[in-house]
Amino acid sequence: MTTLDAELRVGRGAFTLDVALSAQPGEVVALLGPNGAGKSTALRALAGLLPLTDGHIALYGEQLDSPADGLFRPAEQRPIGVVFQDYLLFPHLSALDNVAFGLRCKGLRRAAARAEALPWLERMGLAEHAGRRPAKLSGGQAQRVALARALAVRPRLLLLDEPLAALDARTRLDVRAELRRHLAEFEAVAVLVTHDPLDAMVLADRLVVIEAGRVVQTGRPAEVARRPRTDYIARLVGLNLYQGVADGRRVTLPEGQVLATDEELTGPAFVAFPPDAVTLHRHRPETSARNLFPCTVAGLDLHGDRFRVDLAGPLPLAADLTPTAAADLDLTPGTRVWAAVKATQTHAYPA
Amino acid sequence: MSTPRTTPAPHPRGRRRPRGATRVPAALLLPALLGLAFLVLPLLGLLIRAPWSALPALLTGPEVWQALRLSLISATAATGVSLLLGVPLAWLLARTDFPGRRLLRALVTLPLVLPPVVGGVALLLVLGRAGIVGRWLDAATGITLPFTTAGVVVAETFVAMPFLVISVEGALRAADPRYEEAAATLGASRLTAFRRVTLPLVAPGIGAGAVLAWARALGEFGATITFAGNFPGRTQTMPLAVYLAMESDPQAAIALSLILLAVSIAVLAGLRDRWMSTP
Numbered sequence: 001m002t003t004l005d006a007e008l009r010v011g012r013g014a015f016t017l018d019v020a021l022s023a024q025p026g027e028v029v030a031l032l033g034p035n036g037a038g039k040s041t042a043l044r045a046l047a048g049l050l051p052l053t054d055g056h057i058a059l060y061g062e063q064l065d066s067p068a069d070g071l072f073r074p075a076e077q078r079p080i081g082v083v084f085q086d087y088l089l090f091p092h093l094s095a096l097d098n099v100a101f102g103l104r105c106k107g108l109r110r111a112a113a114r115a116e117a118l119p120w121l122e123r124m125g126l127a128e129h130a131g132r133r134p135a136k137l138s139g140g141q142a143q144r145v146a147l148a149r150a151l152a153v154r155p156r157l158l159l160l161d162e163p164l165a166a167l168d169a170r171t172r173l174d175v176r177a178e179l180r181r182h183l184a185e186f187e188a189v190a191v192l193v194t195h196d197p198l199d200a201m202v203l204a205d206r207l208v209v210i211e212a213g214r215v216v217q218t219g220r221p222a223e224v225a226r227r228p229r230t231d232y233i234a235r236l237v238g239l240n241l242y243q244g245v246a247d248g249r250r251v252t253l254p255e256g257q258v259l260a261t262d263e264e265l266t267g268p269a270f271v272a273f274p275p276d277a278v279t280l281h282r283h284r285p286e287t288s289a290r291n292l293f294p295c296t297v298a299g300l301d302l303h304g305d306r307f308r309v310d311l312a313g314p315l316p317l318a319a320d321l322t323p324t325a326a327a328d329l330d331l332t333p334g335t336r337v338w339a340a341v342k343a344t345q346t347h348a349y350p351a
Numbered sequence: 352m353s354t355p356r357t358t359p360a361p362h363p364r365g366r367r368r369p370r371g372a373t374r375v376p377a378a379l380l381l382p383a384l385l386g387l388a389f390l391v392l393p394l395l396g397l398l399i400r401a402p403w404s405a406l407p408a409l410l411t412g413p414e415v416w417q418a419l420r421l422s423l424i425s426a427t428a429a430t431g432v433s434l435l436l437g438v439p440l441a442w443l444l445a446r447t448d449f450p451g452r453r454l455l456r457a458l459v460t461l462p463l464v465l466p467p468v469v470g471g472v473a474l475l476l477v478l479g480r481a482g483i484v485g486r487w488l489d490a491a492t493g494i495t496l497p498f499t500t501a502g503v504v505v506a507e508t509f510v511a512m513p514f515l516v517i518s519v520e521g522a523l524r525a526a527d528p529r530y531e532e533a534a535a536t537l538g539a540s541r542l543t544a545f546r547r548v549t550l551p552l553v554a555p556g557i558g559a560g561a562v563l564a565w566a567r568a569l570g571e572f573g574a575t576i577t578f579a580g581n582f583p584g585r586t587q588t589m590p591l592a593v594y595l596a597m598e599s600d601p602q603a604a605i606a607l608s609l610i611l612l613a614v615s616i617a618v619l620a621g622l623r624d625r626w627m628s629t630p
Contacts, residue, residue, distance in 0.1 A: 049532050075535040088533040092551040101547070102537035153537060 003027075004157060004189045007055030008045050010038075017041050017213040018055075023189040023206075030192045030204030030221075034232060038213040039193040043161050046191060047082050048075035059157055059189075076105075078157070081150030085162040087142050089134035095145045096121060096130040102153035120148040123182075140171040147182060158183075158190040164199050176202055197236040201225060209233055227349045228272060239272045240317045243351055251348055257315050259341075260290035261348040268351035275308065277345035278319035280329055281338040289340035293317075297335040300326070307331075311339055394612065401609055402602045409606040417584050418592035419610065425500060425588060426568035429507035430515075433564045437515040438557060442545065444516070445523035456520075463513045470509050471577025478505065478578075502579035503586050507568035514567055515560035522556020523549070559622055566618040570611065 004023040010016070017038040023029050031039045044050040046057060048064065051072050057065040064073045081102075089098050100117035104110065121127050124144040134142055143163065150158060163179060164172050180203050183190050194200050200207055201221040209217040209224065209232070217229045228234040234241030244253040246265035252258050259271045279289070295313035302308075307326040309319045319339060321329070329337065375383075402409065409415060444456050462470055478485040478496045489495050496502040530552060534544035550557070572590040579586040581595065589607055596604035 047536055049535070075532070076538050076540055078536075080536055082533070082536040084529070084533060088527075088529055090530060090533070090548055090551075092554075101534070101539070104547075105534075105538035105540075105543060149537065159536075 004057075004059055004191070006046065006057040008042050008057070009053055009055035010041055010045055010050065011053045012041070015213060017045075019208070019210060019213070019215050021046075021191070021208060023191070025189065026187055027206060028183050028186075028190045028192060028204045029206050029208060030194060030200035031208050031210055032194060032197060032200040032233075032236075033210035034195060037210045039195070039210055040161060041213075042210070043082075043159050043191065043193045046157065047080055047159055048073060048078045079153075079155055080157045080159060081153055081155030083143075083146045083150045083158075083160040083163050086166055087134075087146035089137075089142055089145055089149070091134050094131050094133060095126060095137065095141075098134065098145055099149045099152050102149065106153065117148075117152055120152045121145070124148050124178075138171070139167045140175050143167065143175055144178070147179065151182070151186070156188045158186060158188065160190065160192045162194055162196075163192065164196070165194070179203060197225075197233075226272075226347070227270065229270065229351070234272065239274055240278075242271045242315070244269060244271065246348060246350075249343070253315070255314065257293070259315075259346065259348075260343040261346045262344050263348040265348050265350060269348050270351050271346050271348045273341055273346040275318040275320040276306070277341055278317060279340045280309065280319055280321065280325075280331070281340065282329060282335075284338050285340060287340050289342045291341040291343065291346070293339050295337055295339050297331050297333050297337060299333060300331060311337070313339075315339075397605065397608055397612060401605050405602060406606055406609075409603050410610070412603070414583060414592065415603065415607060418587055418589050418607070421500065421503070421584070421587065422569055422589040425503040425507055426511075426565050426571075428504045429511050429568040430561050430565040432504065432508045433512040433515045433568075434557070434561060437512045437560070437564075438519055438550075441516045441519035441523055442549070445520045446528065459516055460513050462510055463517070467510055467571065467573030467575075468577050471506060471574035474506060474509060474574065474578040478502075497578055498580040498582065498586060500579075500585055503575055503588060506574040506578040507571045510571050510574050511564040511568040515557075515564040518560030518563060519553060519556050522553035522560075525556075526552045562618055562621055566615065569614060 002022050003025045004021065006021040008017055008019045008021060015038070019031075019038070019042050021029065021031075021042070031042055033039050041050065045052055045065070052065045052067050054067055056063065056068070059079065063069070063071055064078055065071065089095075090101065093101065096114055096117055099120050100108075100110070100113035103113035103116050108116065118127065118130060121130050124147065126141060126144055126148070129137060129141060134145070137145060143166070147163075164176055167175055176199060183203060192200070192203055204221060207217070207219060207221055207224045208215055209230070211230060211232055217224055217233060224233060225237040228237055228239055228241050231241060242251070242253055242259060244251040244259070246261075246267060246269035248264060248266070249261050250258050251261055251265070251269050251271050261271055279287075281287075284292070293313055293315045295311035295315070295317070297309060298312040299310040300307055301310070303320070305323070307321045307323060309321060309326070309331060311317050311319060317339060329335075331337070440459065444452065444459070475482065475497060477483050478488070480486070480489055480495050480497065485496065496505055526549065530548050531541075531544045534548045535541070539547065570590055571588070572594070575586070575588060576591055581587050581591050583592075587595070589611055593604050593607045593611070596607060
């Protein structure tokens, strides 16, 4: 049985969201997309903070929202837990009372709610901070309290809105690993919204990539990373991506350039290759590489210990060089170079 | 903000002039000092001419005590009624959207600028024995409000509640409504979210509004004397007693005024963080 089955359609003036979403028990689904893609709208619709204009949301076979039937269960009547981007911990309540809040709403008395909330803080390693107000918690601690608060009501659908976005880089690494552990233990469905591909790949079992309110690609993280289908994902996972028509081991792009590949394909196809598969030369090289293009350096950028070179020309592409190689080539914006890519280092797949 | 000593001031003239000191033109300074004197001198006069030695006797006199007691009780009751009705009204104005909300808000704040006497007359017309609602109230329950202690509370509430509504509405608008959404996702009904999340968040605003409303109610004169009359022990509050005493016993009037002044200073002190911390 599908645990979560949703057709999210929300119209908002010129913007429309139209996203189909389903998940199995224990699955973590990430909605990945750029800002303004409609991820948060989708999350608010799932949470019951925003009614659908069309479509439906069913959880464990139970309808939560179905405009056609005039049915809408508001947030407080849904078996959900939400971790908000900036956590929204109640500032006037201690960490423990924040976690106990949902339990009290279920009718538990104060002492009973606190007794049930404390183990959640213990699981997060925050028992000694139980009496603290949110203002006295660090970002990472607040994030964990928010997670404990959402989990304490034992939701059947856990929603996380950019759960790591508010953290600094160092904390983020720890909290991400920890969040992954908690999500793995969570038996029901978790839907995560993020614009960070790394968060999505580490935390989710399946990605649903959204652009401009539509699903553009879904799949397991490794699959999406290996075979991107839009420029947005290609940029996220750091691949050069081209779409054309394959005929054997050649893919012809709309502008007429031909890319040699290693896979036998026919019909519409994508070709992807990583920037470090590209070699640059000041003069036309004598090379076995079957893909050779004249380019102009458009920009240089240091990425970790690598130089990312943006190249303009008949085939715009990105190349990664070691700082030594970049210095040897004496690259500056406007420099004319030859870019070579071996066919064996490209990856072609049907569009 | 302090100027670090090691770094020279960016403006060359700023170095010679002590920080914060600005040259004030006489055309502004003179009226400013006059204005200050005008506001402060009467209060000083009150303190200078106060019959300090006779004060204990005056203040423990039965009339004074009666008026003070009535004032405190009715102002507190008016504040209570204002809280009970005004906080939900502020919530309605801040958190919901309906046609005519702006007009409603203007109507709610009207008593802030309306001469209190006009308020008293209006109250008489509506709640008086022959008034639109008063007639019905009299017939149905036998209750008449004008010229009773309850009438004092009604008059004071009418004048004081807008202060509370405005203060609480401002606090509600400043509070992030997404906390209410977070509460909803945890299973809280809208009422529970209001009670357990919104109210505590805006408590400082409610407190400030209540103090303002209480102070306004305590000083209420025009609406009270019009709607509730001036019966010692029943409707004669402090301001009314002061006014009356000025004709018969000026010393007592000064003594009563001193009490109201002390209360005002206490209110200011209580609100200083909110109202006097402007730079």
